[in-house]
Amino acid sequence: MDNFATVDARTLPGPAPPDPDPRAVARRGSRTVEGVYRFLLTPRWWGINVFVLLAVPFCVFMGSWQLSRFEGRVQDHRAASEQAAYGRDDAARPLERMLPVDKSTSGRRVTASGRYGEQLLVPGRELDGKRGFYVLTLLRTGSGKALPVVRGWLPGTADAAKAPAPPAGEVTVTGALQASETPGDNGVGAGGGLPAGQTGAISAASLVNLVPYRLYDAWVTLDRADSGMTAVPAVAPNGTGLDLKAFQNLGYTGEWFVFAGFVVFMWFRLLRREVEFQRDAALGLVPQEPGRTPVASG
Template sequence: MNYRFLLTRRWLSFLVLAVVVAAACAGLSKWQMDRRNQAVAEIRRVQQNYVKPPVPFEQVEQYFSVSDPEIKWTTVTLSGRYLPQDQRIVRNRPNNSAPGYEILVPFRLGTGDTVIVDRGWLPIGNLRSGYPDVVPSPPAGNVEVIIRIKPSEQALEGRTAPEGQLPSIALPVYAKQLEYPLLTGSYGLMASESPAPDVSPQQLSMPAVQEGSNLSYAMQWLTFGILAFVGFGHAARQQARIAKEEHEDQRQSGSHDPALQVRREDKARKRNTSDDEEDALLDRLGL
């Protein structure tokens, strides 16, 4: 079969389209694989760090200044006191798919450093829009808190919050609202307090240790990219087959060859002219 038609502008355009589709699918496949790799790394950190015995603050102090992803979920013991006058409520924080808030309170350690403790989650309130109904107070005086390290979040550009609230747990943004230094690399997600208060915010659930569907999505996008070339190849083969059949039909019947048709008509006209001249001659002779 002849594939010279692939060099025409029309088929080159089809090839470019197939390449673009395949490249887009490959990019989406890589994006899904990157998300899957992030999920696997997070699962590994949870499994390694979440249930380990707590370590003293002094062993991980540097990670509260500069976060390290590998330290996430490490359990740490803090000793000091809460500074409830600078407490903040973080908006739009779902827990098990339920909307609500998280409560952040600065915690002054015996070393003089101040870190942020996320005391837990509260559901949306019914008394005042945009606020929880009740915010439990932290224990007064000296407290021992067991927390799990989490890195500071990114600031949400263009997002604001009412006074006493934050749109995200962006520690540098929080630090600007305080009159004392704050360690802004990581904060602590509270696991327990001693002495325990009568009422506490709800503790956040342990992170899921399931990869999700990213791997299957990545394979699907990769398959779609391959199918773009398969479809192009199939269409080209069909076009070549059709062209071959048309060529064979023309060769067998000649009915589709314009040049051959003209030659046949010329021959027919010549035959007709010769016959007419012969008849005229016979008439003149009286035959």
């Protein structure tokens, strides 16, 4: 027997495999990418894509709208402040020419003539950090209507004995025109049950049952208070201040833009998970789930 070892042909080195064609590799890679993302054309993903395409513009639109509301309130507040400053030096105009009260006329100086009639107190009003009450007197004008006139403010609890009597005879008043108050806004009392001779809000709706006159839907605060009282400064009309509602608009703006970003983030997250699932399923690493068919990768 020869002493030569038997060599298994399978252990002999074979010829090296040929280098892959780069164009073929590129074509297979392209088909793989197309296969992985082919799930975007399934009905399930059509629904997801349509939802995202509708939700994102809607959220952006709502956020922009809320931002415009906030900017509008800021502009109104600036205009009202400028108008109040301008109105103090503006020449007084006849009351009838400045009605009805709106954002352009609120705070402007007006003048009216007549005779004082019924007098009421408006409790629970603060001025310079102190609590007190307004002295409100109805001015009966020649038009047959009565104009509520705030003649001044006094500290302490509302007491008719503290309020000075109005001047007798024909008088001419000059002051800032104000819109009727709404109970519950800007510190205006909303509760009822006040004693006789008192009112919580200065408005025609609140006064119509308290005085026997037809009323203007407006009121005036005098430039100079009567009889040692303190003059009540004019206030900006409702909806023109940087109040809670204005900052709510700013908060809603942020919320809508966050929603838009969240929708986009969730879409990319779902896309990434689906791609990983398709690749793992194509390699047989995960079982096939009902309703999700792995797409061939090449």
